[in-house]
Amino acid sequence: MSLDLLRRGLKISHLRLLAELAGHSRLTDAAQVLGITQPAASRLIAEIERITGAEIYFRSGRGIELTDVGRKLAERCVRILQEFADAGRDIEQHQAGQSGHVSIGSVTGPAIEYVLPALRQIRIHSPEISISVEVGPSNSLAMMLEDGRLDFSISRVPVDEDPALFEEKPLLREPAVMIARIGHPLTRHETPLAADAFLPYDWVLPPVGAPIRQTVEQALRDAGLSLPGRVLTTSSFLFTLATIQQTNAVAPVARSVANSFANRPDGAPGSIAVLESRLPLSVETYSFLTRKGQVLTPVAQVVAQEVLRVITGHASLG
Template sequence: MALDLLRRGMKISHLRLLAELVRQSRLTDAASALGITQPAASRLMSEIEHVAGAEIYVRSGRGIELTEVGRKLGERCVRVLQELTDAALDVEHHVSGQRGHVNIGSVTGPAVEYVLPAIRHIRLSYPEISVSVEIGPSVVLAPMLEDGRLDFSLSRVPLNADPDLFDERPLRREPACMVARLDHPLTRHSTPVTASALLGFDWVFPPVGAPIRTTAECALRDMGLQLPPKILTTSSFLFTLATIQRSNAIGPVARSVAESFAWLPDGSPGSIGILETELSLFVETYSFLTRKGQVPTAAAQIVSREVLREVNGEKVQA
């Protein structure tokens, strides 16, 4: 028979303490954060071990350390409490109408191409909904989505993540391109610019393992070429852009992002130029991701619907 934690006496106070111990290693700090005494926290830990029938923590020089069972249980407690918070928000939103706050995660390309225009529409049609957007690589967004800091994301499930923790709706491959400053020597080359010509300049890359870097590396290898001899690695898109604008360095970026910087709204040249090259750059498919079993709030349903309308090219009336 499966272990029934509720029937054995698991309480909300147990969930809150375990969730807090996932974030910090000192029982006194966890107790303080919850507004209880250290003896009360110790008593709760003993109760948790009795309910679970397993050792939950061990003492260490830094305080206490959750065992593997304790950490897995604690991580689930984080998600359970987040679901309860979402449920309370859902009730509030249905009572008060279409209002609330939604946290979106996205890799850079779809953030610029789809999330930004969706937010413009939401601000006009649903002024009581506020939105936060976290832009970053999938390896950063996945744990944020898992523990409830994001309502959904347009990203990928990282190789080191458990795919069973997410509901995944594949969307589309992300085209990429090489970019350089406007007066770069390569802008005077005949097109398409050859890969060997590109290798004559410094490259700016995201860290090893980033999808766009892997795409560029594979494209070069498919042509029998080595990696660029001089590579600057940075996880910051802003630093990437500044480096390309102020030097002869070049780099691969999502084409939707490149186009937003290559042209101003009036059609005049922007701050960088797109290099049409012989490299075929398409980053692996990104997806619409949510936590497995998550029940989205009313506001999150509205925002995700608007974002997916943009992705699918549907026209909506503001």
């Protein structure tokens, strides 16, 4: 028979304290955030331990550390309280008539190819919806999604994250290409370039473990080639672009991103060159991600449906 924590007296005040302890190493800091005294926080901890029949924390040189039971319980409390917050937003948005704020996360390629066109349509049909977009690597987006700072993301579950924390709807693979500055020596060669043509140059790559870096390294191994000898590592696409434009370095990026910067809307050349090559680059499938058990608010559903409509339309054309 499972332990019924509610029947045994677990309250919202207990959940709030445990959620704060997930991010604080001192009981006094967690108490201060909640606006209670340290003795009151200690009493709540004692009640939690009585209700659960387990130790929640132990003292260490850094203050306090949650036990395995305490950590697992705290993580659940964070998610439960986030659902309460989402429920409040749900009510507000129903009362306001489909207005409200939505926070989206996306890796770079889908952000430009799908999220941006979807937002254009939403601004036309639902101008009362405010939207923020966080573009970054999947590991950063996953943490933001877990913390409730994002409603959903178009990204991947990081290899070091528990997939059970997310609801995942696989979408599309992300083709990638090599890019360089306009006038780069490689732009004067006949295309497609040989896979080893890039090795004499500096490379700009995301951190080790990033999907596009893994893709490039595996493609070079499959071609029987060594890995790049000179690599500048950065997670910033803006810094990558600036480096490419000002040096002879080369970099792999999503094809949709490369095309956006290689061609202006009027058809004129852009600020970078796409280097077609025999190096096959296709990053692993990205997904539509939400927190496990999360119910999107009505306004988030409106935005999510439009983003997915654009992605599905592109897939059917392909």
